[in-house]
Each structure stands twice: as C-alpha cells, then as structure tokens.
Amino acid sequence: MAFIINLKNLEMKPHPKFEGVKIGYILTKEKHPELSITVLEILPGIEIPLHSHEKEVDTIFILEGEAEVFLRDSWEKAKEGDIIVISPKEIHGVKAVGEKSLKCYIVHAPALW
Secondary structure (H helix, E strand, O other): OOOOOOHHHOOOEEOOOOOOEEEEEEEOOOOOOOOEEEEEEEOOOOEEEEEOOOOOEEEEEEEEOEEEEEEOOEEEEEEOOOEEEEOOOOOEEEEEEOOOOEEEEEEEEOOOO
C-alpha cells in the first residue's frame, strides 16, 4: 500500500473527545493496523489532558505554533519543527500556547485510530 496525501486537501473535523481541537485522519487502522496518522489543530489556550497509551508509541511533529508538552513529570516548551516521541504507558499532555493555533502531525504505532 502506498499513497500521497496533500495536507491542504485534508478534511479537518471536530475532535471526538476535545472541544477546541480539530482532527484530520490521514491513515487509520482500517487501512493499516500497524500505524495511524492524524493532524491535530488545537486552538490557543486549549489543552489535551494528561493521558497515556497502553501499547502505542506517540510521535508528535509540530508543524505550526507553540506548545507546552508534559513529559517526564514537567511541562516543557516545544515549537514548530520539534518532534516529540512518547513511549507506551508514559504520561503526557499538550497545551497550545501563544497567539496562533498549534498544528501537529501525529503518528501512533501500532494504530490508535
């Protein structure tokens, strides 16, 4: 399986769990059980609460904006161009800080969505 997706053509929908967050589904477990890829757009001031994933590695690529990311028991600054890798069972969270929305490319392996 191989394909090309242009992010400009990705349909962004309200996130099923979090207000102030939009999600675009690039690759889901129905197409590839080993990997899911999404784009999140988080409004300024909105936080994805602390959580962990039982078996998924969570990789976050910050495409635009600024964030604070909860890792290793503290909040750390992250910005456009940063990549954050979170192991399974590790507590983490993300806050959009600054004046513009935070746009992140998220990869879960195995697939979460």
